[in-house]
Amino acid sequence: MTHDEAYELLAPLALDALDAVTRLDVERHVLECLRCQGELDTLREVASAMGTTYRDPPPELWEKIAGRLYERPKGEPSSLPVLVPNDRIVPIGLVRAGRVSARTRGYVAAVSAAAAAIIVALAVSLGSAHGQIANLQSALNKSNENPVLSALTTPGHQIVTLRNGQHHTVATFVVLRSGQGYLVRDAMPALNNNKTYQLWGIVNGAPVSIGVMGPSPSQVSFTLVSSPSPSALAVTVEPAGGSLKPARSILAEGAV
Amino acid sequence: MDDLSEVSDAQLVTLVARYSEVALAEIYRRHGGAVFGLASRVLSNTSEAEDVVQEVFLRLWNSPERFDPSRGNLRSYLLTQSHARAVDTIRSLNAKRRREINDAHAVARAGYDLQHEAWDLVMSEEVSRALATLPDDERRAIELAYFEGHTYVQVAAILNEPEGTIKGRIRNGMRRMRGELARRGVQGADR
Structure with missing residues (x-):
């Protein structure tokens, strides 16, 4: 399609008055033509002005929208990495910067699927996440060196304190330069088994899941391997199994 | 940030990109009526118009980066989305339903001419x-x-x-x- 042919069809395009095939042809040209882009933008403003009418939406419509904000798209995994001492689990990196697009969602799903496979392997040897944590706690107690204490005495370590909206400390983590991190202590009350605490890294302003911590976190370890590194850590309460996006507002947050 | 009433549309979209439901709710408060109004006018069917509104706002929630403030304002963007989806719906409808819509349009136009109440x-x-x-x-x-x-x-x-x-x-x-x-x-x- 030539420029002149496309230019003539910009007004019908702005009114959505082209058939699908012609529309694609014109849009393909517009993508590469700044002059047509500018003209189309102006025509769409005119069309939108013509279409400005007002009607009160039904009161329940917003609730319908709000109820669908965190719908899990088909094919997305239902389980997320469980955070345990890192000698037991491959670290889950922060796999994206910014919002999850349809394209990156596939990548997230692939990474999470790999993590799910690891979790299955862990389950065989250790049982449920609850069991894992109990066993690991026991293992840690028996070990000669507590990794948390070790981290706290490692040069360059950073303390990350997560506070809630009332500025109360909810959890404290220690993060090493290598990206290795541990939960030092927390004030997170035990949840019902149908919920879990989930740890997020804030990357470019968007939360990226690091992993789920279970309903009653005790020993938690993780490794941050993303670039750029998260600017903050955050905790939310999610349905058991975790969420790809926070289903609830952030419980506590702290700068890294 | 609790009071978003003074925040610009473009800033609200930035907050939506950070998963702020409150920001999306504020955008809906500002533009939901216009989006619903246009979809209702094109479709002449409340249920179908509601579906369009849901699609438009969920799309903004899931892909806020699609809105480019350098290419127009948010109202225009949302109405463009609303109109395109309403037209898609119309074109997928069968001939009988289309005739109903056209009849409804005729009534709506007459109502507007007589009562001067269609545009609020x-x-x-x-x-x-x-x-x-x-x-x-x-x-x-x-x-x-x-x-x-x-x-x-x-x-x-x-x-x-x-x-x-x-x-x-x-x-x-x-x-x-x-x-x-x-x-x-x-x-x-x-x-």
């Missing part, structure tokens, strides 16, 4: 006046295309005119509208 916003009133200044043949072509979801080729068939003539009427009518709106000081709804 001040800007909308200016826009309707601007539309009324267009030559009848240009206005009719635009109305059939924009408000009834016909392609310009279908409009040509309905009006029994050559396609090139209708294409020209739409183009000229839109340009005339642009000038008329500018003359009346009608600008975007962005803050």
